[in-house]
Amino acid sequence: MNPAFQGLITIIVGVGGCIAYFYFSNQFLDKVLYPARGPHAGRNINRANMIRPWLFLFPAMFALGLYLAYPVFETLRLSLTDRDQGGAFVGLANYNQMFAEPKFWEALRNNLLWLIVVPAAATAFGLLAAQLTDRIKWGSAAKSLIFMPMAISFVGAGVIFKLVYEARPADQNQIGILNAVWLQFEGGIGSLVFLQLLPALILLSFAAIVAYVGWIFVRPIAESRQNSGGAGFVPLRLFVGAAALYLVYLSISSLVGVFTFDYPYGEPQTWLTIPFWNSFLLMVVLIWIQTGFAMVILSAALRGIPEETVEAAIVDGANPFQIFFKIKVPQIMGTIVVVWTTITITVLKVFDIVFAMTNGQWETQVLANYMFDKLFRANDWGVGSAAAIVIMVMVSPILVWNVYNARKEMK
Amino acid sequence: MDNIAGSKSSLGWAVNISVVLLVALWVFPTVGLLVSSFRTADQISGSGWWAALFPSVQTERYRVADPDDNRIERDGLFVVEGNLFEEGTRIGEIQSWGTSSRAVDAYQAGEVADLGDGETLTVDASGNYVWSGNDEQISGRGQRAFVTAVSPPEFTTKNYVNIMTSGDAGDNMLKAFFNTLTVTIPATIIPIVVAAFAAYALAWMDFPGRALLIAAVVGLLVVPLQLALIPLLKLHVGIGIGKGYLGVWLAHTGFGLPLAIYLLRNYMVGLPRDIIENARVDGATDFQIFTKIILPLSFPALASFAIFQFLWTWNDLLVAKVFLIDATGQTTVMTDQIVNLLGTRGGNWEILATAAFVSISVPLIVFFAMQKYLVRGLLAGSVK
Numbered sequence: 185m186n187p188a189f190q191g192l193i194t195i196i197v198g199v200g201g202c203i204a205y206f207y208f209s210n211q212f213l214d215k216v217l218y219p220a221r222g223p224h225a226g227r228n229i230n231r232a233n234m235i236r237p238w239l240f241l242f243p244a245m246f247a248l249g250l251y252l253a254y255p256v257f258e259t260l261r262l263s264l265t266d267r268d269q270g271g272a273f274v275g276l277a278n279y280n281q282m283f284a285e286p287k288f289w290e291a292l293r294n295n296l297l298w299l300i301v302v303p304a305a306a307t308a309f310g311l312l313a314a315q316l317t318d319r320i321k322w323g324s325a326a327k328s329l330i331f332m333p334m335a336i337s338f339v340g341a342g343v344i345f346k347l348v349y350e351a352r353p354a355d356q357n358q359i360g361i362l363n364a365v366w367l368q369f370e371g372g373i374g375s376l377v378f379l380q381l382l383p384a385l386i387l388l389s390f391a392a393i394v395a396y397v398g399w400i401f402v403r404p405i406a407e408s409r410q411n412s413g414g415a416g417f418v419p420l421r422l423f424v425g426a427a428a429l430y431l432v433y434l435s436i437s438s439l440v441g442v443f444t445f446d447y448p449y450g451e452p453q454t455w456l457t458i459p460f461w462n463s464f465l466l467m468v469v470l471i472w473i474q475t476g477f478a479m480v481i482l483s484a485a486l487r488g489i490p491e492e493t494v495e496a497a498i499v500d501g502a503n504p505f506q507i508f509f510k511i512k513v514p515q516i517m518g519t520i521v522v523v524w525t526t527i528t529i530t531v532l533k534v535f536d537i538v539f540a541m542t543n544g545q546w547e548t549q550v551l552a553n554y555m556f557d558k559l560f561r562a563n564d565w566g567v568g569s570a571a572a573i574v575i576m577v578m579v580s581p582i583l584v585w586n587v588y589n590a591r592k593e594m595k
Numbered sequence: 596m597d598n599i600a601g602s603k604s605s606l607g608w609a610v611n612i613s614v615v616l617l618v619a620l621w622v623f624p625t626v627g628l629l630v631s632s633f634r635t636a637d638q639i640s641g642s643g644w645w646a647a648l649f650p651s652v653q654t655e656r657y658r659v660a661d662p663d664d665n666r667i668e669r670d671g672l673f674v675v676e677g678n679l680f681e682e683g684t685r686i687g688e689i690q691s692w693g694t695s696s697r698a699v700d701a702y703q704a705g706e707v708a709d710l711g712d713g714e715t716l717t718v719d720a721s722g723n724y725v726w727s728g729n730d731e732q733i734s735g736r737g738q739r740a741f742v743t744a745v746s747p748p749e750f751t752t753k754n755y756v757n758i759m760t761s762g763d764a765g766d767n768m769l770k771a772f773f774n775t776l777t778v779t780i781p782a783t784i785i786p787i788v789v790a791a792f793a794a795y796a797l798a799w800m801d802f803p804g805r806a807l808l809i810a811a812v813v814g815l816l817v818v819p820l821q822l823a824l825i826p827l828l829k830l831h832v833g834i835g836i837g838k839g840y841l842g843v844w845l846a847h848t849g850f851g852l853p854l855a856i857y858l859l860r861n862y863m864v865g866l867p868r869d870i871i872e873n874a875r876v877d878g879a880t881d882f883q884i885f886t887k888i889i890l891p892l893s894f895p896a897l898a899s900f901a902i903f904q905f906l907w908t909w910n911d912l913l914v915a916k917v918f919l920i921d922a923t924g925q926t927t928v929m930t931d932q933i934v935n936l937l938g939t940r941g942g943n944w945e946i947l948a949t950a951a952f953v954s955i956s957v958p959l960i961v962f963f964a965m966q967k968y969l970v971r972g973l974l975a976g977s978v979k
Contacts, residue, residue, distance in 0.1 A: 194785075195784055198784070198788070202789055206792055210880065210881070237800040237805075240792045241793050241796045244852055244856060245808070248812070250830075251823060251827065252852075255825075256822050259822045313617055320614055328966060329622050330621045332622070332625070332962065333625070334969075335959050336625070336955050337909070337912070339910070339951075340910070340933070340954055340955040343628065343950075345624060347624075347627055347947075357641060358643060359643050361623070364645075480974070481973060536913065539934065540934050556821075560916075565825055572819070573822075576818070579817055579818070583814050590810060591810055
């Protein structure tokens with residue numbers, strides 16, 4: 185049977201079946217099971233109305249349960265069994281095996297890097313774009329163009345950026361724009377500004393921002409010591425503080441590297457094969473895609489800021505930067521957190537970009553691709569499931585946070 | 596807001612320039628691929644795509660035809676005539692030329708160069724030359740000529756024709772295109788129907804456990820679908836669906852439902868209560884309220900979700916790889932085909948760029964046509 189024809193039939197059967205199900209089950213409930221007439225009409229109507237919601241919900245709940253809830257537990261079970269031994273229970277053997285693999289730690293390390301860099305960069309660029317485009321006449325056209333990558337598949341974006349990173353031998357014309365730009369640097373004053381001073385500045389500001397965020401998280405603990413009140417989430421706060429400290433150390437130490445590094449001027453680089461840095465080049469792809477999303481949401485939030493607060497600040501003589509950082513940003517902090525967490529979830533699931541561009545070679549592995557590798561190439565379902573559970577564990581704080589917020593909002 | 600107290604923002608021009616830069620940075624990579632898909636393989640490997648947008652200037656060395664075979668005698672002088680560009684080697688309109696490598700642009704096209712003692716050479720814009728002189732001068736090897744020619748930007752649609760009609764199954768995108776379409780359409784429509792009823796129940800019907808169910812939907816919204824791969828593949832194989840379209844439709848339906856329910860419920864809750872209660876008082880059943888009132892009013896939210904689901908299923912690689920594509924490769928989708936091309940045709944940018952653009956173009960059209968709904972959906976869909 186022609187797949188297109190099969191598709192058409194599926195649409196008709198699927199949609200028709202759903203509608204028929206809803207219609208006839210309602211009819212059955214009203215006419216046969218609890219008819220709204222006879223001696224018990226009132227009682228019957230009440231009973232029918234108690235059952236009806238479940239009729240409406242059943243198909244969705246069934247599909248959700250089968251396709252999302254059940255797999256979580258089944259994967260957990262699989263991660264504790266061994267397929268080769270006929271699914272025998274092996275305890276934590278799969279996890280032990282996974283933790284012994286350097287490739288897993290590489291994937292985890294890269295994933296953590298992705299988790300820090302991508303949401304931060306996408307949110308920052310999104311905020312910048314939102315703020316800038318709101319102030320100009322052709323802002324909506326600019327927004328649409330920055331938002332456009334959202335529609336492009338990860339694989340398509342992978343191809344797009346592979347062309348950007350393409351390298352040719354030194355005696356040929358470069359067709360990748362990154363190499364073409366790179367060959368413009370020869371070690372003169374321009375190279376000093378763009379390759380040493382600018383990165384140093386970026387690193388410094390990154391370190392400053394991280395230190396500030398870390399301080400925001402840790403401060404309540406110090407304060408609670410003084411006035412003996414509970415700070416809440418103490419382990420989380422300490423964890424964020426420690427992570428921030430580590431990042432600051434990392435950026436300061438690479439600051440030295442920026443100035444001592446011997447740049448190979450004049451040689452085209454195969455960018456995607458340079459360990460460590462190639463991960464960042466892959467991150468660029470996701471940042472490129474996600475910035476539009478951040479921009480759209482943050483732009484709406486910026487517009488929702490009461491004008492009086494901005495007017496008051498202007499009257500008080502605040503400059504545009506002060507208005508932005510001290511008046512606007514604090515008011516949209518909630519939205520920034522939402523954007524950040526949403527992008528974080530996307531990052532945790534990132535698979536296609538790495539799969540299409542490097543397939544985890546040259547130390548670019550990430551967890552989702554590692555898992556895919558284990559499942560479908562090594563055919564090791566136990567370790568693959570264990571990796572999936574690791575991803576789930578990393579997502580769960582956000583899951584809990586979202587559910588907590590959703591419930592709070594409904595009250 | 597910027598004009599308060601009569602002061603125009605002095606940062607206006609800086610803002611404009613920054614936005615131009617930002618937009619350029621964001622658009623550049625895609626434009627590169629688009630331009631490359633309209634160039635021939637030789638052009639792509641010869642120069643960067645940005646060079647294709649401008650007329651290209653090339654300087655090449657030629658030699659006029661061998662005088663011993665080609666010279667003719669005219670008015671007491673020997674003359675060699677011909678065209679510098681042999682069959683098919685024309686590099687463009689000649690602007691300037693010269694006879695020495697140290698002065699390649701000594702003469703304009705059509706000018707007559709005096710080479711001393713009455714020997715002359717002239718080259719016109721289309722490469723025709725006349726070389727004349729006495730017996731001694733017009734002998735030996737042909738005179739060298741360095742010509743600088745300007746060729747206009749050149750584009751071709753041949754790549755698209757190739758990729759759609761190629762006999763090589765690995766290159767041909769037509770089949771993959773229809774396969775993708777076959778996956779996408781049912782996988783977009785079915786979850787909408789299922790989710791709409793559930794969203795109505797969660798928004799407007801009162802029953803115990805409703806809050807719990809909503810919380811569960813919010814939770815499932817972020818469950819990584821990686822967890823679902825093995826259990827569901829086992830399930831599909833177990834109940835006889837195996838790998839195929841039915842499996843991928845079901846999987847996409849399941850994975851799309853949380854967002855669909857969440858989006859639609861958020862929208863439906865915001866509909867005016869009066870309408871629904873009036874309908875109830877007038878004796879409408881829940882089923883009637885849903886089909887006659889809620890569904891038409893929820894059109895914007897339905898459209899939002901439909902776009903999301905369409906983009907997501909069209910662009911998906913993972914679900915298709917796991918639930919659809921079997922060993923025969925007959926059901927390959929475009930994303931998978933492109934990944935394969937990246938492996939087998941890594942250097943053939945004319946094929947890669949074109950294939951990628953065929954796959955990207957449909958979502959881009961949908962994106963630009965329905966952007967309004969997409970933005971609305973995003974704003975409603977991000978968990979607040």
